[in-house]
Amino acid sequence: AKEMNGYDLSTGKLLTSPGALKDDGTTSCGNWLWCGMYTEDGNMMARRDATDYSLIGLFPNWGKAWPLNRRIMYNRASVNLAGEPWDQARPVISLDGTFIGDVPDGSTKSINDGGGYPFVMKPEGRGYLFGPGRPDGPFPEHYEPWESPVSNPMSPQQNNPAIKSWETGERGTPDAGYEIVATTSRLVEHLHTGAITRRLPWLVELQPSMFVEMSPQLAEKMAISSGDEVVVESTRGTVRGIAVITTRLQPVQVDGTAVHYIVLPWNWGYKGLSTGDSANLLTPRIGDPNTGIPEFRSFLCKVRKA
Structure with missing residues (x-):
């Protein structure tokens, strides 16, 4: 941790902030994001002083916030x-010769x-209403996912016209029986695909x-009970999982229609102590126009008891 924090090589002292780093060989640092986290005063991340003079929840002496222990960027x-x-009653900072808080x-x-102006990462120091250089800019707009049970309520343009698509098959639609919205999720117990964590017995x-979460209403409609093996199908593939019926999921009203959704x-x-289908076998091959990040979080599917 100390090596990651970094040293002043001329004094041997631990550095207190990234601002102390130099490019002349007199300082060392494993990762500038960590600089100031472990100083001569000890492990700043282990601090547990719950005093909060701000009265707005800053708790400046509890742990250490990046950067520079700043709590609100x-x-x-x-x-x-x-x-x-x-807001005079709840100041984040205020001027008393210099800023306090x-x-x-x-x-x-x-x-x-x-x-200077407050938005320090912009050359003008001012906040932007839109980000220049975006393929789908200049202003953000709502578009429906590649597969959606409803039409876009904001404009006649259903999908983002600038998306990157590698789709080669048919698109799932409610008319073709793909009426259920699906989204994917992560688990605390398994890391990403589980390639490492599914090899650990505990x-x-x-x-x-592998399991499929659904609402009691959808389970009743499909005659599915908790513990049943179910099949989830999209136009791209099919996966199997164990039904988990939970009241945490409830149908939502969209455009006057009850829309059911599941979570996978x-x-x-296919390897490890526990094997099963990946939910990403079902997801569309659609990329965000700016980053190419796939649209894994929303698509249409069918669900049935295996």
């Missing part, structure tokens, strides 16, 4: 040009006194098999 947007809090993000002076004991973890595969 862009907090200088909470004050006006003179450095006075917009949370660690100020950016300049320690007010804008009227020559300090974690397999906690989460032994994607932590299974």
Whole structure:
């Protein structure tokens, strides 16, 4: 932890913040994001002082926040040009010669006194209403997923026209019987695909098999009981899992229609102490226009008892 935090090589002392790092060989640091986490005062992340003078939940001496123990990023947007809090009753920072309260993000002076604007990661120091350079910009807009049981209520454009698609088959539609919305999830007990964690007996004991969560209403409609093996089918594939009926899931009303949905973890595969189908066998091959991140979190499917 100390090596990750970094040292001043001329004094042998641990560094206190990323601002102390130099490019002349006089400092060392394993990861600048960790710099200031383990100082001469000890492990800052282990601090447990629950005192909160701010009265808004900052708890500045409990653990350590990145960066610089700042609890609310862009907090200088909470004050006006003179450095006075917009919310006088609950100030995040306020000016008393210099800013007090949370660690100020950016300049320690007010804008009227020559300090910079609060959005320090932008060249103008101001917040953006839209992000330049986006293929689907300049303003964000709502689009329905590639497969959706309803039409886009915001505009005639159903799907994002700039998406990256590697789909080669038919799209699932309610008219074709794909009426149930599916989403994928993670588990605390298994890491990603479970390739590592499904080899550990104690974690397999906690989460032994692939399952499919559904509402009591959907289970009744499909004549499915808890513990039944069920088949989930999309236009791209089929997976099997154990039905878990839970009141945490409830049908939602969309456009005057009750829409049912299920939740499938994607932590299974074909090797390990526990094997099973991956939920990602069902998901569409659609990429976000900016990053290419797949649209794994929403698609249409059929569900039946195996």
